[in-house]
Amino acid sequence: MEIINASKNIFRSPSEETLEKLMRDSFLASEELKNLSGERKADFLVAIGEEILALGDNLVNAAMNESGLPEGRIVGERGRTVGQLNLFADLIREGSWVDATIDTAIPDRQPLPKADLRKMLRPLGVVAVFGASNFPLAFSTAGGDTASALAGGNSVVMKAHEGHPETSDWVALAIQKAAERTGMPENAFTLVHGSGATVGQAIVKHPICKAVGFTGSEYAGRILFDLAAQRKEPIPVFAEMGSINPVLILPEALEENAEDWAKTYAGSITLGVGQFCTNPGLLLIKDGEKANLFAYNLAKAISDIAPAKMLNGKVKNGYDASLANALEQKGITVIGESSTKANNANIEGAPTVASVDARTFIANPELHKEVFGPYSLLVRYTGEDELLEAIEALSGQLTATVIGSEPSLEKYSQAIDALLARTGRIIFNGVPTGVEVCPSMHHGGPYPASTDSRFTSVGTDAIKRFARPVSYQSWPQSLLPDELKDENPLNIWRLVNNSLSTEKIN
Numbered sequence: 346m347e348i349i350n351a352s353k354n355i356f357r358s359p360s361e362e363t364l365e366k367l368m369r370d371s372f373l374a375s376e377e378l379k380n381l382s383g384e385r386k387a388d389f390l391v392a393i394g395e396e397i398l399a400l401g402d403n404l405v406n407a408a409m410n411e412s413g414l415p416e417g418r419i420v421g422e423r424g425r426t427v428g429q430l431n432l433f434a435d436l437i438r439e440g441s442w443v444d445a446t447i448d449t450a451i452p453d454r455q456p457l458p459k460a461d462l463r464k465m466l467r468p469l470g471v472v473a474v475f476g477a478s479n480f481p482l483a484f485s486t487a488g489g490d491t492a493s494a495l496a497g498g499n500s501v502v503m504k505a506h507e508g509h510p511e512t513s514d515w516v517a518l519a520i521q522k523a524a525e526r527t528g529m530p531e532n533a534f535t536l537v538h539g540s541g542a543t544v545g546q547a548i549v550k551h552p553i554c555k556a557v558g559f560t561g562s563e564y565a566g567r568i569l570f571d572l573a574a575q576r577k578e579p580i581p582v583f584a585e586m587g588s589i590n591p592v593l594i595l596p597e598a599l600e601e602n603a604e605d606w607a608k609t610y611a612g613s614i615t616l617g618v619g620q621f622c623t624n625p626g627l628l629l630i631k632d633g634e635k636a637n638l639f640a641y642n643l644a645k646a647i648s649d650i651a652p653a654k655m656l657n658g659k660v661k662n663g664y665d666a667s668l669a670n671a672l673e674q675k676g677i678t679v680i681g682e683s684s685t686k687a688n689n690a691n692i693e694g695a696p697t698v699a700s701v702d703a704r705t706f707i708a709n710p711e712l713h714k715e716v717f718g719p720y721s722l723l724v725r726y727t728g729e730d731e732l733l734e735a736i737e738a739l740s741g742q743l744t745a746t747v748i749g750s751e752p753s754l755e756k757y758s759q760a761i762d763a764l765l766a767r768t769g770r771i772i773f774n775g776v777p778t779g780v781e782v783c784p785s786m787h788h789g790g791p792y793p794a795s796t797d798s799r800f801t802s803v804g805t806d807a808i809k810r811f812a813r814p815v816s817y818q819s820w821p822q823s824l825l826p827d828e829l830k831d832e833n834p835l836n837i838w839r840l841v842n843n844s845l846s847t848e849k850i851n
């Protein structure tokens with residue numbers, strides 16, 4: 346703990362003056378970072394991962410104590426965090442992510458000459474990051490937002506999540522050690538503790554802050570988004586927020602394996618005590634005998650799953666209150682509950698599934714809201730028109746899933762199109778939980794799943810949130826960034842006069 350307290354890049358409820366200084370220091374760091382090579386920044390990211398692993402049990406124990414999550418989950422999440430850092434390191438070491446695009450001059454073009462134009466992505470400057478409580482490592486201090494912002498050549502001012510302060514300190518210490526080892530500017534990364542309403546908002550309002558990455562509730566994300574829009578200089582806020590992740594279960598899927606799907610879904614609904622933004626909170630199913638069989642099997646599987654400790658008292662109280670609100674709505678029937686009673690003193694969340702008919706669901710927006718915890722609502726529709734209406738009543742989602750057979754998809758194409766219009770990721774015959782960190786992942790979606798559906802917070806494209814295009818017109822070769830020079834010294838892929846190539850320009 347002494348080491349943590351001695352750390353130079355950690356601040357606790359800073360005064361206005363201290364905040365001013367740390368923002369300026371972060372800005373100076375960003376000025377250095379923006380001109381560093383991909384190689385140098387990649388070394389930094391890899392070193393952060395190594396230092397995180399070197400923390401060993403100190404980190405694992407802190408994260409377990411503060412989040413209530415079991416060891417296996419924390420160790421797995423640590424692996425995902427390190428893997429994510431290494432993935433961004435590979436991306437920037439290779440270098441083509443900057444989307445270099447070159448149109449060479451045509452001086453004798455008629456009626457007017459064409460100038461030489463060269464465009465690439467450049468860093469934004471200082472990025473504020475707000476971590477999530479439910480992933481204390483992979484979506485927190487050195488999580489995807491931090492990794493992608495640093496990879497893009499920005500400095501980061503991280504607002505530590507109040508749910509895991511010690512975990513955040515350990516990771517900040519690892520980042521500081523990695524920065525020292527790899528010769529990064531001292532204030533490339535800064536961790537700030539304090540309340541979201543004061544410290545967090547002060548960071549977003551500060552003129553030095555140029556973008557925000559956030560994962561959490563729609564309520565908090567929206568506050569930051571509005572605040573950023575009201576600034577004299579508005580800045581982008583990339584907030585990943587609420588989602589109920591609808592699952593359309595087609596009747597054909599239940600012909601043979603209703604029991605298997607019910608078991609699989611009981612597992613997904615209760616994974617991590619339901620505290621996943623990808624949690625399947627809504628199951629759409631055609632009313633009838635097969636739906637009854639699925640409901641029976643789901644209820645049976647849920648009854649076998651014991652309540653487990655939630656992240657903290659606030660999350661547990663939030664779950665209990667939103668669950669109570671959902672269950673007291675007209676027309677709702679509880680169809681399954683854990684057979685073990687939740688121990689409230691141990692802040693446990695009780696797995697629960699309920700059922701409602703589609704007409705009632707469509708008419709009541711309360712039922713479209715996220716219940717953050719191990720809960721899902723089975724909505725029974727009678728026909729395709731009603732199914733379409735139910736889907737059209739939904740707002741934006743991170744994911745949508747279709748369970749069925751390939752030939753049956755055509756019959757439901759309208760419903761599937763309606764899902765596609767509302768989601769950032771569509772899944773066939775699987776579960777929405779378990780986000781793969783890779784280039785083709787899109788983790789975002791129409792509002793309120795995220796504030797900008799064009800961008801992802803997971804996968805290599807997350808870097809694009811914290812970069813902006815700059816065109817250099819008729820700029821001297823010697824002063825161009827290496828990425829845009831004729832010689833192509835970094836050997837990256839570029840779009841040159843409309844052809845992709847790694848060749849130099851003669």
Ligand SMILES: O=CCCC(=O)C(=O)O
Nearest residue numbers: 479621622623778779780
């Ligand atoms: O809680 C949000 C992220 C969910 C996730 O990463 C996963 O499902 O793996």
